[in-house]
Amino acid sequence: MADWKRGVRRVLYPAYEARMLRRLDSSKLPKHVGVMLDGNRRWAKAVGRDTAHGHRAGAANIEPLLSWCDEVGIEVVTLWLLSTDNLNRPVEELGALLPIIEDAVDSLADQGRWRLNPVGAVDLLPSSTVARLKAAAEATRDVEGMLVNVAVGYGGRREIADAVRSLLTEHAGKGTSLTELAEQIDVPDIERHLYTAGQPDPDLVIRTSGEQRLGGFLLWQSAKSEFYFCEALWPDFRRVDFLRALRAYAQRERRMGR
Numbered sequence: 158m159a160d161w162k163r164g165v166r167r168v169l170y171p172a173y174e175a176r177m178l179r180r181l182d183s184s185k186l187p188k189h190v191g192v193m194l195d196g197n198r199r200w201a202k203a204v205g206r207d208t209a210h211g212h213r214a215g216a217a218n219i220e221p222l223l224s225w226c227d228e229v230g231i232e233v234v235t236l237w238l239l240s241t242d243n244l245n246r247p248v249e250e251l252g253a254l255l256p257i258i259e260d261a262v263d264s265l266a267d268q269g270r271w272r273l274n275p276v277g278a279v280d281l282l283p284s285s286t287v288a289r290l291k292a293a294a295e296a297t298r299d300v301e302g303m304l305v306n307v308a309v310g311y312g313g314r315r316e317i318a319d320a321v322r323s324l325l326t327e328h329a330g331k332g333t334s335l336t337e338l339a340e341q342i343d344v345p346d347i348e349r350h351l352y353t354a355g356q357p358d359p360d361l362v363i364r365t366s367g368e369q370r371l372g373g374f375l376l377w378q379s380a381k382s383e384f385y386f387c388e389a390l391w392p393d394f395r396r397v398d399f400l401r402a403l404r405a406y407a408q409r410e411r412r413m414g415r
Contacts, residue, residue: 170397177400181229185407187360189233190226191375191382194219196366196390203390209253214392216261223271225399226303233304233356235276237374241312244281255282259289262307266293272300276352277311278319306353313376320350320377353378361406363399365391383409 194215201211219236226234238258244251266273275290282290290309324346328338348354358378362371367388371379385402387394 170395174397174400177397177404178229181400181403182407183230186229186403187231187383187406189235189357189359189361190231191235191237191359191362191379192222193237193362193364193372193374194391195364195368197392199366200390200392208250209257211392212254212257216257218392218394219261220265220268221396222394222399223265223303223305225396227270229403231303233306233359235306235308235353235359235375237308237311239277239309239311240373241278241281241310241315242373244310255286258309259286262290262293262309265305265307266296269297269300271297271302271305273297274304274306275309276306276316277309278315279310282310304356306356308374311352311374313371313373316352317347317377319352320347323350348377351377358382361385361402363387363402365389365394365398 197211197215198208199211200214201208204210222236223234238261239254243254246254262273262275265271273293273296275294279287279290286309290307293307324342325338327350353375358380359375359382361384362375362379362382363385364371364374365387367386369386371384375382383406385405387398387402389395389398
């Protein structure tokens with residue numbers, strides 16, 4: 158982009174963002190936002206750098222996003238940092254990516270502003286990664302700020318399978334027969350065993366990079382969510398993009414089956 162265009166944007170965008178923020182109706186904003194941080198590798202390729210550079214640039218954009226969410230009163234944010242499918246990537250890429258995720262989570266914990274909650278199939282992750290995630294959760298356990306679900310090694314199908322497995326194990330311990338369980342099981346029973354049990358479902362799910370699919374993100378929880386697909390690659394996702402997503406959400410009439 159030409160330097161003069163960057164200069165114009167630096168001057169105009171803060172005023173544009175301030176006007177958008179003033180016009181947002183706080184009563185129509187989401188309480189829980191899920192974000193699919195997509196496009197790090199494509200961003201790295203576009204700027205002529207290696208994949209790890211893209212992941213580091215993406216990690217650096219997480220704290221600004223959470224600050225924007227804080228600014229408008231979001232209560233819960235779920236960040237999809239690594240999917241179960243991502244675990245099938247080349248060993249070299251995972252070897253570089255996992256420490257970047259670990260460092261990013263440590264940095265968020267060090268802020269002391271948000272309560273971190275790792276969600277995902279921890280049994281699929283290296284023990285060192287699990288230890289770092291658990292340490293961050295413990296360090297922020299008593300923080301009263303926004304709840305941030307850190308989805309690492311997360312897959313929606315895997316979550317549902319884990320929830321059903323947990324439910325069966327619970328009832329096996331009670332001596333419930335399969336016949337009895339089949340007769341009494343209902344939606345709330347499975348919800349109690351999801352990674353996000355006790356949390357509100359996401360009102361808004363944002364995906365960057367122009368892809369228009371869920372890819373397995375919060376499959377159960379997003380049944381009634383609104384979706385916003387942004388063309389920007391994750392490292393380029395800006396405050397103005399976030400505010401546009403909120404504006405689009407606030408302008409939608411949510412009928413919820415009515």
